[in-house]
Amino acid sequence: MIQPTDTNLLSMRDVSKRFGPTVALDSVDLTLKQGEILALIGENGAGKSTLMKVLSGAHQPDTGQMQLAGQPYTPRNPMDARQAGVSMIYQELSIAPDLTVMENIMLGVEPMRSPACLGLIDWSTMRRVAKDALMQIGHPKISPKARAGDLPIAQQQLVEIARSIALGCKVLVLDEPTSSLAKQDIDKLFVMLDQLRQQGLGMIYISHFLEEVRQISDRFTVLRDGASVGEGVTAKSDNAQIIRMMVGRDVSDLYPRSTHSAGDVLLELDALAGNTQPIRASLKLHRGEVLGIAGLVGAGRTQMLRAIFGLDAIKSGLVRLATYSGHATPAKRWTQGAGMVSEDRKTEGLALGLSIADNTTLSNLKHLGPMGLVLPSRQQQATLPWIEKLKLKCESPAQPVEALSGGNQQKVAIARLLHHDVDLLLLDEPTRGVDIGSKAQIYQLIDELALGDGSRKPRAILLVSSYLPELLGVCDRIAVMRRGVLGEARDVSQWTEHELMMEATGQV
Amino acid sequence: MNALTQSSKFSAMLNVFGRVAALAVIFIGFGFIVPDFAFFTAGNVENILMQSAVYAMCALGATMVIITAGIDLSAGSTIALAMVITAMILDVDGSQGPMVQSYPTLWPIVAIAGGMLAGTCVGLTNGLLITGLRLVPFIVTLGTLQAIRGLAKGVADNQEISPPTNWLYRQLMFPVQGRTFHWQIVPWGVWATLVAALFAAALMRYTRLGRWIYAVGSNADTARLCGVPVLRTRIMVYAMAGAFAGLAGVLEFSKLNLGQPTGAVMYELYVIAACVIGGTSLMGGVGSIFGSVIGALIIGTLNAGAQQAGWPKWVQEIVIGGIIIIAVALDQLRHRRKV
Numbered sequence: 001m002i003q004p005t006d007t008n009l010l011s012m013r014d015v016s017k018r019f020g021p022t023v024a025l026d027s028v029d030l031t032l033k034q035g036e037i038l039a040l041i042g043e044n045g046a047g048k049s050t051l052m053k054v055l056s057g058a059h060q061p062d063t064g065q066m067q068l069a070g071q072p073y074t075p076r077n078p079m080d081a082r083q084a085g086v087s088m089i090y091q092e093l094s095i096a097p098d099l100t101v102m103e104n105i106m107l108g109v110e111p112m113r114s115p116a117c118l119g120l121i122d123w124s125t126m127r128r129v130a131k132d133a134l135m136q137i138g139h140p141k142i143s144p145k146a147r148a149g150d151l152p153i154a155q156q157q158l159v160e161i162a163r164s165i166a167l168g169c170k171v172l173v174l175d176e177p178t179s180s181l182a183k184q185d186i187d188k189l190f191v192m193l194d195q196l197r198q199q200g201l202g203m204i205y206i207s208h209f210l211e212e213v214r215q216i217s218d219r220f221t222v223l224r225d226g227a228s229v230g231e232g233v234t235a236k237s238d239n240a241q242i243i244r245m246m247v248g249r250d251v252s253d254l255y256p257r258s259t260h261s262a263g264d265v266l267l268e269l270d271a272l273a274g275n276t277q278p279i280r281a282s283l284k285l286h287r288g289e290v291l292g293i294a295g296l297v298g299a300g301r302t303q304m305l306r307a308i309f310g311l312d313a314i315k316s317g318l319v320r321l322a323t324y325s326g327h328a329t330p331a332k333r334w335t336q337g338a339g340m341v342s343e344d345r346k347t348e349g350l351a352l353g354l355s356i357a358d359n360t361t362l363s364n365l366k367h368l369g370p371m372g373l374v375l376p377s378r379q380q381q382a383t384l385p386w387i388e389k390l391k392l393k394c395e396s397p398a399q400p401v402e403a404l405s406g407g408n409q410q411k412v413a414i415a416r417l418l419h420h421d422v423d424l425l426l427l428d429e430p431t432r433g434v435d436i437g438s439k440a441q442i443y444q445l446i447d448e449l450a451l452g453d454g455s456r457k458p459r460a461i462l463l464v465s466s467y468l469p470e471l472l473g474v475c476d477r478i479a480v481m482r483r484g485v486l487g488e489a490r491d492v493s494q495w496t497e498h499e500l501m502m503e504a505t506g507q508v
Numbered sequence: 509m510n511a512l513t514q515s516s517k518f519s520a521m522l523n524v525f526g527r528v529a530a531l532a533v534i535f536i537g538f539g540f541i542v543p544d545f546a547f548f549t550a551g552n553v554e555n556i557l558m559q560s561a562v563y564a565m566c567a568l569g570a571t572m573v574i575i576t577a578g579i580d581l582s583a584g585s586t587i588a589l590a591m592v593i594t595a596m597i598l599d600v601d602g603s604q605g606p607m608v609q610s611y612p613t614l615w616p617i618v619a620i621a622g623g624m625l626a627g628t629c630v631g632l633t634n635g636l637l638i639t640g641l642r643l644v645p646f647i648v649t650l651g652t653l654q655a656i657r658g659l660a661k662g663v664a665d666n667q668e669i670s671p672p673t674n675w676l677y678r679q680l681m682f683p684v685q686g687r688t689f690h691w692q693i694v695p696w697g698v699w700a701t702l703v704a705a706l707f708a709a710a711l712m713r714y715t716r717l718g719r720w721i722y723a724v725g726s727n728a729d730t731a732r733l734c735g736v737p738v739l740r741t742r743i744m745v746y747a748m749a750g751a752f753a754g755l756a757g758v759l760e761f762s763k764l765n766l767g768q769p770t771g772a773v774m775y776e777l778y779v780i781a782a783c784v785i786g787g788t789s790l791m792g793g794v795g796s797i798f799g800s801v802i803g804a805l806i807i808g809t810l811n812a813g814a815q816q817a818g819w820p821k822w823v824q825e826i827v828i829g830g831i832i833i834i835a836v837a838l839d840q841l842r843h844r845r846k847v
Binding site: 309311329330331332333334340342347348349350351352353354358359361362363365369372373374375376416 | 713714715716718719722726729730731732733734735736737793794
């Protein structure tokens with residue numbers, strides 16, 4: 001293997017980026033040498049994707065300088081960046097499935113027959129360039145004429161990489177490239193990355209999986225809360241060191257926790273399996289308990305909640321909710337006393353164009369008027385107490401949800417569960433994109449709901465979160481899901497962030 | 509908070525007034541273009557209201573469909589089928605001559621029910637195909653647009669059906685304004701359209717189904733998450749759209765006492781235009797029944813005005829098409845500025 005040379009291929013210095021009041025990147029430094037694979041590590045929300053969006057021209061940095069091969073580098077958009085030699089392979093592939101492999105490789109830079117003004121494509125050049133690119137990545141067997149959508153996912157990914165190569169890329173960014181690959185495809189991908197490294201390409205490799213980082217990268221940089229907090233040579237650092245860099249932050253006293261007393265079992269899963277994920281999930285959730293589910297993005301936590309709530313199909317296994325066993329539709333789940341907050345409030349959680357009152361009452365429009373009618377005034381009246389309780393900032397219950405801030409939108413999604421008065425709350429990333437003040441209010445509410453009071457029995461809460469301090473702060477017990485398999489739930493006192501991270505990344 | 513609630517009410521009223529104002533401008537404009545101020549006569553206004561009533565009746569259902577982010581292209585053909593079925597029922601012979609003469613009051617009611625039922629069946633078919641085969645509404649109703657037109661022609665044996673005279677013809681859509689002013693103001697068919705509009709508006713505003721229709725159109729995934737029976741709601745909406753198109757067919761039939769299998773061509777486009785001019789968004793989730801009724805009046809006024817202005821047919825078509833585009837563009841511009 002050729003040793004990485006010492007010239008900096010890419011350097012980012014003091015890069016900062018704000019979105020409104022949120023600081024997404026706080027003077028981040030990063031360097032990449034020729035013929036080197038740099039692992040970019042950090043928890044969800046640490047700023048990895050923002051940094052890579054700055055690098056690939058999708059965002060403009062507020063401050064900071066970037067240099068590419070010794071030249072100042074200021075891409076105004078992704079096309080700019082690609083032409084300068086920086087290509088990004090996203091987790092979600094961007095392949096046009098109905099075009100051929102070579103058309104995909106040369107998309108947007110199709111070679112023309114002269115005179116170019118006729119707009120005729122030079123097919124033989126196109127085929128040659130595409131073949132060269134596929135050869136260079138060591139996969140000459142992929143036919144340039146195959147329909148891209150017919151290829152397996154792993155090969156579609158290769159086509160995308162070939163596209164970057166054909167465009168003359170110098171820096172290749174791979175965002176979680178193994179998340180949808182099988183083991184043997186991952187091995188093949190690593191062989192290819194190693195080849196490209198030997199050809200002098202610089203690569204930035206984003207991954208949660210420390211074993212992969214260890215296997216493929218030369219160096220690593222750790223981001224935490226938008227700042228670069230450490231870097232090192234992979235071979236010289238152990239996993240414990242890296243994990244400490246990733247999670248080492250203060251847990252403030254955001255989390256009010258009372259002593260909950262667990263009652264009877266409200267939700268029971270027995271070897272639950274969905275069509276793809278989860279693969280195996282068993283748990284028991286008691287009334288008056290907050291059970292946290294930790295794990296990496298893509299581990300199957302969301303799918304588990306969706307399967308419980310009837311939004312996704314169940315392949316095998318058992319869901320028992322109070323006295324009801326088996327699969328049910330979302331409508332049935334609501335009547336059985338369960339409610340869910342979706343992780344994606346924009347596309348699923350809320351109907352953004354409708355009012356706060358409509359969104360809050362949609363699942364339960366009973367008793368809002370005489371003779372089964374639904375009177376808008378009564379809908380608004382029924383919403384007011386929840387607006388007050390959740391300190392939801394709005395003009396009136398008739399205001400469209402899209403006019404609210406992220407935190408207040410999330411409160412509407414939660415208000416729906418309160419209006420329906422459910423016993424079981426399935427919360428999927430309930431504080432994602434929520435400001436710190438609203439977060440504290442949501443934690444407070446979760447605690448109150450699990451505690452119950454004189455007029456209301458305690459409820460059970462299943463909380464999926466990628467934010468470890470939050471899980472450790474509000475949950476009574478936590479279980480970790482890794483690659484579709486749910487581990488055993490343990491008392492929160494037996495977990496630390498470090499242990500959760502080890503468990504989630506498979507370092508046990 | 510009270511003041512702000514009022515301000516949102518104010519903006520809703522502005523929405524309605526803006527459209528009424530547009531209608532007034534178009535009406536008065538044609539009033540000066542049409543010779544001898546003939547456009548301002550009571551008889552002409554009645555004529556416009558009668559033609560608009562057919563569009564409006566059909567637009568009630570189309571509005572619901574479009575609010576669910578769907579579309580119904582088969583409306584014109586459904587109107588034609590309902591016309592034919594209504595005429596055929598009125599044409600049925602009993603043992604003592606035509607049934608309509610044996611039961612002069614009751615039998616036309618049977619005919620109305622028949623026309624409405626035919627429309628409902630078409631709508632139900634649309635709804636079941638869309639939800640059952642998971643096809644986009646545009647494709648399904650593009651198919652039924654053709655198929656139902658064919659069915660209407662086949663059922664009528666390619667003939668126009670002219671049943672014996674009956675009260676549908678004499679009362680439902682027969683002009684009441686002559687030389688002197690008539691207390692009834694407009695024929696019963698126009699009043700019936702108004703009642704149907706009130707019913708549809710109340711359904712959309714005050715019932716669970718109405719809330720579901722808006723929710724499905726605004727975000728079907730949210731509706732599903734909240735336990736709304738999304739498929740059932742869609743089927744109901746297309747069935748209702750068919751029923752209203754059936755009633756529009758009865759009105760269209762009554763104008764001439766004629767069941768024309770080739771009638772009501774392009775009406776689906778007028779109806780969709782009426783909804784869109786009325787502020788209903790093709791993206792779903794937004795729209796109102798009264799907006800569509802005003803939209804239907806605008807389309808009716810445009811058609812009548814362009815015809816009476818004495819312009820050649822091709823000029824009429826260009827002008828009407830242009831005004832539809834301008835109307836919707838202005839409305840969108842206003843909304844964009846607000847956001």
